[in-house]
Amino acid sequence: MKTKSFPGNYQNLEAISNFIVDQAQEADFSSHEIYAIQTAVDEACSNVIDHAYQGENKGLINICVEIINNGIKIIIQDDGIPFDPEDVPEPDITSPLEIREERGLGIFFMRKLMDEVRFDFSQTIGNTLTLVKFRGG
Amino acid sequence: MEFIITEHAQIDIIKIKGRIDSYSAPQLEKAITALIERGRSQFIIDMEEVTFISSSGILLFVNLFKQFLRENEGKIAFSGVSDLVVSGFKLAGFDRLFEFFPNQTSALDHF
Numbered sequence: 001m002k003t004k005s006f007p008g009n010y011q012n013l014e015a016i017s018n019f020i021v022d023q024a025q026e027a028d029f030s031s032h033e034i035y036a037i038q039t040a041v042d043e044a045c046s047n048v049i050d051h052a053y054q055g056e057n058k059g060l061i062n063i064c065v066e067i068i069n070n071g072i073k074i075i076i077q078d079d080g081i082p083f084d085p086e087d088v089p090e091p092d093i094t095s096p097l098e099i100r101e102e103r104g105l106g107i108f109f110m111r112k113l114m115d116e117v118r119f120d121f122s123q124t125i126g127n128t129l130t131l132v133k134f135r136g137g
Numbered sequence: 138m139e140f141i142i143t144e145h146a147q148i149d150i151i152k153i154k155g156r157i158d159s160y161s162a163p164q165l166e167k168a169i170t171a172l173i174e175r176g177r178s179q180f181i182i183d184m185e186e187v188t189f190i191s192s193s194g195i196l197l198f199v200n201l202f203k204q205f206l207r208e209n210e211g212k213i214a215f216s217g218v219s220d221l222v223v224s225g226f227k228l229a230g231f232d233r234l235f236e237f238f239p240n241q242t243s244a245l246d247h248f
Contacts, residue, residue, distance in 0.1 A: 009160075010159045010160035011160050013158050013159060013160055013191075014158070014160070017156070017189065031221065035189075035221040039191065039225060042158060042159075042191045043192055046158070046192075049159070050159075091229075105192040105195070105229060106191070106193075109229075112228055113228075
């Protein structure tokens with residue numbers, strides 16, 4: 001299990017991605033699976049900055065990566081205001097572009113690309129997002 | 138992310154290198170907006186050296202497409218996009234909005 005903390009700003013998204021890619025490579029994922037994990041974590045961390053912290057440099061993004069049997073578990077924790085991705089409706093990607101609401105695309109990506117997306121909030125720990133992906137899943 | 142803009146008569150080629158994410162997408166948007174304000178409206182986005190694009194990057198191009206549609210003017214196409222990078226467009230169903238060419242030359246030939 002590896003844990004790293006990053007100040008919550010957009011510039012750090014690249015360092016977060018590099019950390020996640022290194023771990024996913026160790027877990028023997030394919031290049032497409034690694035890209036999918038990288039995308040889901042990038043969207044999750046952007047949401048932390050946008051919604052939980054409501055701006056840059058308001059707190060830390062703590063990331064814990066565990067290589068599990070046949071996959072990877074990534075826990076993303078922040079001390080921002082409660083933000084449950086489940087409350088965001090999925091965009092209707094079949095609706096006409098002119099009227100289509102694009103909000104929620106990042107969460108849509110997370111749900112599509114990972115096998116498990118779970119949100120928890122507690123007063124002591126804050127927001128905890130758990131992302132799981134299995135090899136070949 | 139780095140980008141280089143090259144003007145070819147009516148068409149601007151924007152060659153991007155690196156990641157297009159919540160950090161870099163606003164910088165790119167600013168540069169494209171400045172081009173549009175100068176009256177430019179035909180863009181080939183060369184993504185051969187783009188390693189990653191997030192939803193914020195994809196939405197930048199979708200919003201540009203919508204703007205061109207509303208104003209009935211302007212065109213955007215992509216060249217050299219890798220399978221990995223195009224996968225985000227496909228997942229959101231946005232791949233059908235754009236033309237994707239294998240390289241700059243074929244994009245310029247068909248633009």
